[in-house]
Amino acid sequence: MLEVEGLKLYYKTLKGHVKAVDDVSFDVNDGELLGLAGESGCGKSTLGNGLILLKPPMNYFGGMVQLDHTQLPIDDFERMNDFRFSKLSIIPQYAMDALNPTRKIGVYIREVLQSRGIDPESIMDKLLERLKFVNLPERVLKMYPIELSGGMKQRMVMVMSTLLNPSLLIADEVTSALDVSSQKAVCLMIKGFKDAGIVKSLIFITHDISVLYQIADRIMIMYAGKVAEIGKTQQIASNPVHPYTKMLMFSLPEVGIRYAHGILSGIPGQPPQLLNPPTGCLFKERCPLRGKECDEEPPVVNVEEGHIAYCWKVTQNA
Amino acid sequence: MLKATNLSKAYSVGSLGREKFYAVDNVNFEIQEREIVSLIGESGSGKTTIGKLILRLTKPTSGKIVFNDLDITMLKSLKEYYKHVQGIFQDPFSSYNPIFKVDRVFDMVREEFYPSESVNSWKEKVTGVIESIGLNPKEVLGKFPHQLSGGQLQRLLIARALLMETKFLVADEIISMLDASTRIDILNILVKLKERGLSVLFITHDLSLGYYISDKTVILYRGSIMEYGDTEKIFNNSAHPYTKMLLNSIPSLHQKWSNTDASLSGRSAPVGYCKFYDRCPLGDERCKNIELRKVEENHFAACKNV
Amino acid sequence: MSEIMFFAFRNAKLRMGLIIVLFFLLLGIFGPMISKYQDPLDYVGQGYQPPSKEHWLGTTTFGQDVFTQLVYGIRSSFFVGLVGGGIATIIGLVIGFLAGYEGGWLDELLMMLTNILLVIPTLALLIIVAAYLPYRGVFIQSIIIGLTAWPWTARAVRSQTLSLRTREFVNLARISGRSHMKIILYEVLPNMMSYVFMVFILQFGGAILAAVGLDFIGLGPSRGISIGLMLQNAVLWNAIQLGMWWWAIPPGLVITLVVGALYFMNVGLDEVFNPRLREM
Numbered sequence: 001m002l003e004v005e006g007l008k009l010y011y012k013t014l015k016g017h018v019k020a021v022d023d024v025s026f027d028v029n030d031g032e033l034l035g036l037a038g039e040s041g042c043g044k045s046t047l048g049n050g051l052i053l054l055k056p057p058m059n060y061f062g063g064m065v066q067l068d069h070t071q072l073p074i075d076d077f078e079r080m081n082d083f084r085f086s087k088l089s090i091i092p093q094y095a096m097d098a099l100n101p102t103r104k105i106g107v108y109i110r111e112v113l114q115s116r117g118i119d120p121e122s123i124m125d126k127l128l129e130r131l132k133f134v135n136l137p138e139r140v141l142k143m144y145p146i147e148l149s150g151g152m153k154q155r156m157v158m159v160m161s162t163l164l165n166p167s168l169l170i171a172d173e174v175t176s177a178l179d180v181s182s183q184k185a186v187c188l189m190i191k192g193f194k195d196a197g198i199v200k201s202l203i204f205i206t207h208d209i210s211v212l213y214q215i216a217d218r219i220m221i222m223y224a225g226k227v228a229e230i231g232k233t234q235q236i237a238s239n240p241v242h243p244y245t246k247m248l249m250f251s252l253p254e255v256g257i258r259y260a261h262g263i264l265s266g267i268p269g270q271p272p273q274l275l276n277p278p279t280g281c282l283f284k285e286r287c288p289l290r291g292k293e294c295d296e297e298p299p300v301v302n303v304e305e306g307h308i309a310y311c312w313k314v315t316q317n318a
Numbered sequence: 319m320l321k322a323t324n325l326s327k328a329y330s331v332g333s334l335g336r337e338k339f340y341a342v343d344n345v346n347f348e349i350q351e352r353e354i355v356s357l358i359g360e361s362g363s364g365k366t367t368i369g370k371l372i373l374r375l376t377k378p379t380s381g382k383i384v385f386n387d388l389d390i391t392m393l394k395s396l397k398e399y400y401k402h403v404q405g406i407f408q409d410p411f412s413s414y415n416p417i418f419k420v421d422r423v424f425d426m427v428r429e430e431f432y433p434s435e436s437v438n439s440w441k442e443k444v445t446g447v448i449e450s451i452g453l454n455p456k457e458v459l460g461k462f463p464h465q466l467s468g469g470q471l472q473r474l475l476i477a478r479a480l481l482m483e484t485k486f487l488v489a490d491e492i493i494s495m496l497d498a499s500t501r502i503d504i505l506n507i508l509v510k511l512k513e514r515g516l517s518v519l520f521i522t523h524d525l526s527l528g529y530y531i532s533d534k535t536v537i538l539y540r541g542s543i544m545e546y547g548d549t550e551k552i553f554n555n556s557a558h559p560y561t562k563m564l565l566n567s568i569p570s571l572h573q574k575w576s577n578t579d580a581s582l583s584g585r586s587a588p589v590g591y592c593k594f595y596d597r598c599p600l601g602d603e604r605c606k607n608i609e610l611r612k613v614e615e616n617h618f619a620a621c622k623n624v
Numbered sequence: 625m626s627e628i629m630f631f632a633f634r635n636a637k638l639r640m641g642l643i644i645v646l647f648f649l650l651l652g653i654f655g656p657m658i659s660k661y662q663d664p665l666d667y668v669g670q671g672y673q674p675p676s677k678e679h680w681l682g683t684t685t686f687g688q689d690v691f692t693q694l695v696y697g698i699r700s701s702f703f704v705g706l707v708g709g710g711i712a713t714i715i716g717l718v719i720g721f722l723a724g725y726e727g728g729w730l731d732e733l734l735m736m737l738t739n740i741l742l743v744i745p746t747l748a749l750l751i752i753v754a755a756y757l758p759y760r761g762v763f764i765q766s767i768i769i770g771l772t773a774w775p776w777t778a779r780a781v782r783s784q785t786l787s788l789r790t791r792e793f794v795n796l797a798r799i800s801g802r803s804h805m806k807i808i809l810y811e812v813l814p815n816m817m818s819y820v821f822m823v824f825i826l827q828f829g830g831a832i833l834a835a836v837g838l839d840f841i842g843l844g845p846s847r848g849i850s851i852g853l854m855l856q857n858a859v860l861w862n863a864i865q866l867g868m869w870w871w872a873i874p875p876g877l878v879i880t881l882v883v884g885a886l887y888f889m890n891v892g893l894d895e896v897f898n899p900r901l902r903e904m
Contacts, residue, residue, distance in 0.1 A: 039497040179360035179523065184567040184575060207498065210569035237571055251502045253530035254570050255553055259509050264530070267499035270467055375795050397801040405799055413792040417814055423796065430801040475796075 002028040002051075002088075002168050002201055007063030009043075009050040018274045020046040020058070022225040028168070028201040028218075033194050035216030035233070036205045039248075041271060043225040045093065048170045048205045050074065052090050068167055085116060085161070088168040089199075091190075095157040095174060099145040106141030109160060123163065130159045133196070134189055151182050158189065162198050169199040173206060183211070191215040209249065213237050218306070221245050224271050224282035231307035241301075242309040244283045281312065289313045319517055320372065320403075320486055321348045325381035327367050341367045343541035343593075344381070346610075349486070349534075354508065354518045356528030356549070358564075359538035365521045366408075368538075369490040372519065373405045385486070401431060404479040408491035410471035414463035420471070421459050423478050431482060447477045451507055469500040476507060487511075490521045505531050525568055529553050534616075537561050540593040546610060547617030557619035560594045592620065631896045638892025644885035648878060652702045655695025664688065664696040664849040675870050682870035685861045690854075694874050697851040701832050701879075704766045704850070708831030711770025712777060713824045719774070720781025721808045725789055735782070742775040747837070754843040762845050769834045777823050784819060788812050818894040825886040832879065851875045 009021040021043040028034045038044045046058065051074060054060055060075035067087060073079040092098055100108050109127065110120040128138060134155040145153055154174065162169060171190050175183040194202045204216060212219050212233065219236040221228045221244065229242040240246045244267075251266045269286040272278055280295040281287070287294070293312045301314045327342040342364040349355050359365040370376045372383060374396055382391040390399055407413050414420055424444045428435055435443075445455045451473050458470055466474075472492050479487055489508065493501040508518055509531055522528050528535055528549070535552045537545040537560065545558040556562050566576060587595035592605040600623065610618040632638055660678075661668045665688060673683040681690035723734040753768055754760060788794065789812070797807045813820070836852025838844050844853060858864070858872040 039499060180525070180564055180567040181360065183569070187569075188575070208569065209498075210571045213571050214569045214575050248499050249571065251499050252571065253502060253505070253526045254572070255526050255529045255565065255568060256570075257526070257530055258549075259505070259531050263506055264502045265506070266501065266503040370795075373795075373799055375798060400799050400801050405795075407792040407795060409792055413796050415793045415811055415815065423800075426797065426800045426802065 001030050001032075001068060002203075003064075003066040004051075005064045005066075007047070007050070007065060008061035009046055009054070010059055010061050011046075011057045012059055013057065013275065016275055017059075017061075019225050019277060020274060021050060022277075023063070024222075024225075024227055025063075026220055026227065026230055028203060030200045031194065032217045033191060033202040033204055033215060035209075035212030035219040036203055036222065037207065037209045037212055037219060038222035038228075039207060039271065041224075041274070042222040043274075044205050044207075044222050045172055046225075047222070048090065048172045048203060051203075052080070052084060052088055052170060054080070085166065086164045087166055088170070089161040089164075089166040090170040090172060091154075091158055091161050091174050093173040093176070095154045096150045096177075098157050099153060101145050104142055104144055105148075105156060109141070109163075112160070113163075118164075127159070127163060130163065130198075133192070133198075134159055151178070151186070154178075154186065155189070158193075162193055165198055167200045168203070169193060169201075170203045171205065175206065175211060176208070184214075187211060187215050209236075210252065210254070221248075224277065225274055226282060227310055228283070229307075229309040229311075231303070231309075235304065235307045239303075239307075241303050241307070241314045242283075242311050243287050243289050243313065245309075247286075281310075319349055319351045319353075319386060320519075321384045322346060322368075322372075323382050323384070325368070325371060325383065326379050327364070327371060327376065328379040340541050342371065342378075345538075345541070345543055347536055347543065347546060349517050349519060351485075351517055352512055352515055353534065354512050354520055354532045355534045355536060356520045356522055356532035357536045357538060358522055358525055358528045360523055362540065363538040364541040365523075365538050366490055367541075369405065369488045369519065369521050372486075372488050373403065374399070397430070401483050403486045403488070404482060404484045405488040405490065406472065406475045406479065406492045409495060410468040410475070411463055413475060414471065416463055418462075419459075420461055420463055420466065420474055423474065424481065427478060427481050443481060444477070447480045448474070450480070451477050452503070453477075467500070468496045469504065472496065472504055473507070476504070476511075480511070485515070485517065487516055487518045488521070489518055491523070493527070494522070494524070501527075502530075525553075525564055537564070542593045543610060543620060544594060545617075545619040547613070547619075551614065551617040555614070555617070557613045557617070557624050558594075558621045559598050559600055561619075563597070592622075632893075635892040635896055637888045638896065641885040641887070641889030641892060644881055645889070648698055648882050649702060651695055652698035655698065656692070659689070659692045659695055661689045661692045664693040665847075668692075672866075672868065674868075681874055682868070684857070684871055685863075685866075685868075690871055690874065693849050693854055694851075694878065696849050697854050697875060698878060700762045700845070700848060701835070701851040703762055704769065704835045705828040705832045707763065707766035708769035708773065708834070709824055709827035709829075711767060712773035712827045712831065713820070715770070716774040716777025716823065716827075717781055717820065719778040721785055721812065723778070724782035724785025725804065725808055725812065731782075734778070738775045738778045741772070742779075746772045746834075750834075750838060751843065754838065760843065760846050762848060762850070765835060765838060765843075765845060766831065769831045769838075773827060773830055773834065777827065780823065781816070781820075784816055785812055788815055818890060821893055822890045825883070825890055828886065829879075829883045851879055855879075 004027065005025050007021060007024045010017040010019050024047060036044050050058060051065060054074050055077055065072040065074050072083060099105065113120045113123060131138060136152060136155055140148060140156060148156065175186050178186060190204065193199050204212065206212060216233050218230065218232050220230045223244050229245050240249055247267045251264055253264060267286050272282050272285060281298045284290045284294040291312065298310045298312050301309050301311060302316055303309055303314060323346055325342055325345045326340060328338040328340050331337050331339045345368065357365045357368060371378050374390060378391060382389055385403060393399060414423065428440045448455045448458065453470060453473055458466060458474060463471060493504050505527065512518060520528065520532055532549050534547065535549045536543055537558065539560050544560045545552055545556065552561060556565060587593060590606050592608045595601045595605050604622045608620045608622055610620045611624040613619050613624055667687045668689050669679060669683050669687045671683055671685045671687040673679050675682045679689050681694060683689055719734050719738065723731040749772060750768055757764060794807060794811055797811050832852065835850060836856065839850060839853045839856055854875040863871040
């Protein structure tokens with residue numbers, strides 16, 4: 001399981017610090033898929049990458065990350081090598097470009113394993129089994145990446161990043177470039193990694209909440225580098241409490257909703273600058289419920305069992 | 319108002335360009351006045367090519383496009399046509415020349431279409447139109463493209479189209495790069511414009527967006543139309559296996575995916591077969607030379623089971 | 625446009641480059657007037673003289689005044705660079721833009737021409753052309769250089785144009801009814817300004833070097849002096865080995881400074897034209 005406490009990841013720029021992830025706390029239990037949703041610039045990708053690949057201009061500014069009760073030295077790029085790939089792994093956003101174009105895929109996998117001090121032969125059986133798991137024929141190992149379609153390359157990367165059964169797998173916007181039909185297949189496949197016990201916990205990062213509704217056990221909504229709301233999938237879907245989550249979900253069209261039957265409306269305004277952000281709640285500029293207290297840092301409210309929101313206007317359910 | 323007949327666009331591929339790849343393959347459709355038609359397809363379906371053909375950014379290999387009795391397929395002088403038919407593209411940041419201020423797209427319209435208009439009265443018009451689509455002119459004019467958000471940039475392009483006598487708008491994935499919370503407002507603007515007499519070809523890969531705003535829907539797969547008709551009928555009584563598969567794959571906030579898998583079958587479609595033959599669960603030897611057939615009033619599908 | 629000028633003058637790199645280039649340009653224009661001697665080839669004093677009041681940059685082995693040679697040389701080198709580099713840049717731009725933007729058979733034709741010119745050994749061509757000319761001046765030399773140096777510019781500009789042409793703002797200009805000419809001039813070219821300038825710098829330096837090459841094989845100006853000729857003579861008469869630094873160093877330094885300054889201007893211009901870089 002993963003525990004994150006008060007994590008701060010800022011980008012250093014000439015003008016100052018961009019607070020991409022600011023004081024974020026959450027956890028992911030064993031056997032759980034946590035969906036991480038938010039709009040562009042909300043810090044979701046920074047968070048996902050920061051947990052595994054923290055490097056400048058992204059900088060660590062405090063907080064604690066524990067994986068299976070061991071503290072992760074996420075600010076030490078070298079020491080993280082002991083954890084990367086074996087304990088936690090990522091499927092990057094542009095997985096299609098992650099393979100070395102000059103190497104046959106099998107050779108490349110061998111090289112990667114050897115560079116980690118692992119004997120490739122000892123893992124061959126597992127590799128073939130995993131290929132079957134994602135519906136790839138064995139012969140892809142003898143092919144160059146250019147011979148594979150985008151979807152096949154992505155599945156190949158999925159196999160590689162889970163080869164050592166990491167405890168935590170982070171999937172960063174893996175489906176945003178895909179068509180709906182392949183999106184469904186890939187999502188179910190990733191969920192399958194968890195269900196088959198290949199990985200213990202999963203963080204699935206996306207901008208599309210409806211995808212999370214399909215596969216996630218819990219959902220965390222981020223806004224402007226902070227957590228807005230965390231809850232079980234059903235809680236978020238049927239009872240969103242943070243004004244941002246509410247408005248976001250009411251702005252999503254779905255098959256079944258037509259303009260003629262009722263106009264959806266978006267959220268007016270823009271997210272705030274994360275370079276010198278305003279104090280207090282960062283959503284207040286766009287929030288219809290804004291009050292005086294919103295200029296202060298919003299409190300954590302325990303809405304119900306396992307459902308929290310960072311907002312002044314949310315009350316606890318009795 | 320706009321009618322495409324047997325429209326095809328082929329590209330040469332292979333060594334020495336001997337093989338032809340049909341990005342758009344014998345497509346027929348018609349768009350009426352005050353109508354929003356969604357053109358829905360996955361990547362590689364040819365939807366963007368159709369948009370470009372209508373805007374005459376590329377010429378068709380065969381077939382024709384007629385706009386209000388004017389065949390524009392091989393038209394030499396397009397200026398008059400562009401006064402009435404305009405487009406907005408997917409990437410708002412690439413739609414503006416990065417080294418100039420955003421105002422320039424408006425100045426360009428004045429220079430090319432209304433050179434007699436004085437700078438001041440044009441400025442007033444621009445301000446008015448920008449206000450009418452819900453932007454504050456002071457916040458957006460005089461800015462460089464990278465200083466504005468994608469949503470603001472796309473709205474400005476809608477404003478640009480409104481400055482002309484636009485009757486037909488090609489909107490090619492115009493909100494796919496925008497954030498969820500600001501997307502819907504742009505769709506609402508399009509519907510309002512439709513109510514004021516504009517026709518829109520709304521190109522998208524997202525079925526829910528198409529369902530939300532359009533009167534008619536065209537489902538495109540690999541350059542061919544699979545299903546075509548009233549939006550309600552296509553979504554609620556879909557006749558083509560491809561449409562059904564798409565509807566099955568959309569993630570919804572209220573219903574979980576059913577377990578029918580959307581995986582790919584390995585076979586390839588022989589020449590003359592339905593384009594969806596390679597993935598269709600119902601594919602057999604009868605899937606040859608299938609044309610659009612009537613399912614019901616204003617609803618057509620290209621499948622043997624219709 | 626006024627904004628671009630504003631940022632241009634605020635940019636230190638651009639300012640510095642401009643000052644150096646302007647300094648030498650002025651030296652080339654007015655130098656001959658302040659020099660004590662009118663003819664750079666005249667034997668005006670003793671040979672082997674180090675810099676002195678009489679000879680600001682000393683004299684050559686034969687007693688010619690190095691400063692006079694230098695300012696005349698700067699003048700003719702600037703001339704060759706501007707005219708030769710200018711012609712090559714303009715031809716390269718026109719052909720590159722047309723081939724890249726229009727595509728189709730025009731592209732094929734122009735690129736065929738370009739490739740043919742690329743594989744013909746330029747020096748052989750220059751020798752033949754120069755041998756047929758009864759009289760050779762700096763102007764003719766510049767034109768010959770300009771007419772042979774454009775092909776790689778054309779290819780580079782074409783590939784840049786190809787990538788810019790697929791950008792949406794070009795499509796937007798097309799549906800705004802702009803003519804092809806206007807799109808190339810107002811949409812594509814401004815995005816390539818710093819690139820064009822870099823091309824010009826390289827052509828400028830290339831033209832000067834090509835002139836040196838021609839001077840060396842005896843196809844230079846029938847009479848006159850250039851920086852290339854000076855360098856060549858200095859090397860020929862072992863100026864360095866004989867400790868005559870004042871003969872060898874100044875022309876080399878001038879070329880280095882001028883081309884270096886042009887590069888500085890290029891980097892500065894990139895910042896001016898690209899608003900993203902500007903804000904840093």
